[in-house]
Amino acid sequence: MDEKLYYQDQYLANFSTEVIEQGKDEAGKWYAILKETAFYPTGGGQPCDTGYIDGVKVYDVEERDGEIFHYLETPLPTELTMVDCQLDWDRRYDHMQQHSGQHILSAAFEDLLGYRTVSFHLGKETLTIDLDIAELSEKEAKVAEEKANQIVAEGRKIETIWVNPDELKKYRLRKQVSVTQNIRLVVIPEFDYNGCGGTHPRTTAETGPIKILGWEKQRKKIRVEFICGGRVLAHLHEKHIILQQLSGLLNAPQGELVHVAERLLAGNKNLEKAIEEANDRLLYYEGKELIEVHPEQMVTVVFQNRSVQELQKLARSVVAIAEEKVVVLLAENGERLQVVCARGEKVETNMKQLIGDILSHIHGKGGGSESFAQGGGAAVLSGENLITTLKEKKVLQS
Incomplete structure (x- = not known):
């Protein structure tokens, strides 16, 4: 029977045939060529069959130059001429x-x-x-x-x-x-x-x-x-199990799950907004405290593990309250140093230039405007050591 046609008997899950050739291909993968095969090779949009040849796993099947190559996890015993083959029938x-x-x-x-x-x-x-x-x-x-x-x-x-x-x-x-x-x-x-x-x-x-x-x-x-x-x-x-679980979690019948989820999402958005507003108020009061603790014109503070977004809000709070201040906030976040610079309305110092001078010491990148800038770089120095270095070089003024 023609090798390329035999696999089209789609109900032949088990069959016996002769081994014509076996060996390794150019990529070093073991293969066998059979006299006849029921293994379908990849083609026509359909994946190949898998299964076993005399107990050895067939993990791929390809047609190459008119021959069907059965790729094996291990070689077949060399003395074999007749082999028993089995398709993975569930897959087929x-x-x-x-x-x-x-x-x-x-x-x-x-x-x-x-x-x-x-x-x-x-x-x-x-x-x-x-x-x-x-x-x-x-x-x-x-x-x-x-x-x-x-x-x-x-x-x-x-x-x-x-x-x-x-x-x-x-x-x-x-x-x-x-x-x-x-x-x-x-x-x-x-x-x-x-x-x-x-x-x-x-x-x-x-x-x-x-x-x-x-x-x-x-x-x-x-x-x-x-x-x-x-x-x-x-x-x-799968969907039934998920719906049952959701129905139990939300304490609602399946027909009402969408409406319940919509209400929860709306409530969650309101809660997130309330939390954000509360955090903004806390940052405002934190900014007032920084002004009291740092009476000098330039406020420099180092934090641990604070997001750039928090640094931005805190810096804006400080310069909104004290328009004569310049604020430089740093955060040590693992192997990174984040920096935010801001100035009040009564200050002329260029923040874009300042952030560039600071980031040059930590191989960093950033940017911004004359009144507000930000960036980050490698933590080659601690935040305190960086501030000390910048003050010694007159980049930061006390």
Whole structure:
């Protein structure tokens, strides 16, 4: 049986075959080539199968130059000629459900709305199709989803047929095939005819429910994210558990969770605003205290672990109360020194120039205006040592 066709018997989870070749590729990865294989290689938007060959883990499968490489965690015993192979069936069946769901949903979009699918990707948790349109409405997505699930519920056969190029004319294909021989069509009679080498279940019923999760614009296309089959149930179960937990935490039935959350968020915003106003008042009184403790014109203070935002507010409080003051506030924050400089209305000292002189001693960067500036640098000196150095160099005046 042709190696490249054998994997398309999608229900063959266990099989035996011959080892044709094994070794290491150019990247040093162990591989085996089999006479026949049921392992699907990565391609056509569908990830590869994984599983075991004689108990050795197959973690990747690729088609290269017409051969299918099965990448192994360890080499097979060299004396082996016949091997027993086992697919990870849960993974295979999941991929079958998702891939057939993609066929069905793409066909629904095209038949009902004329929206053509131009690409497809099957991920670990969700899958996507890119539609050749610029906008998609909620109503359009709902119509396509309902049609897709109707086809699922009808349990239509999913057939595979092999045709030559001349026979293609008999079928209304959704897109042109990319091969000229061994052309494989996956067909849902009277609904979808599609050239595809991927794996699919026997009927649309085995696809399970199809659920669109959302969509977004991607390079002038619309990317639709959705899930099918077992993934829908897993998604529903996860959301159900979360909703139960939220319902208990908020002491509200599920139908009222949104309203309760909105009230909590509104209350939280009011609380944050009140806390911010209280902090501003505290900083105002802290500023008054600094003025009393530092009667000199230039106020220099070193703090531990205070944010730049707090330093800014505190500096502004000081110069608003005492317009004849210049204030230089430093904060030692781990390996960084943060600096804020401000002047009152009755002072002409240039704060932008001052911050530049200060930051040059700590390899820092910053900026600002003539009345207010800020910056930061490496804590190559302690805050007190930096102030002492700056006073010795007449950068800061007592």
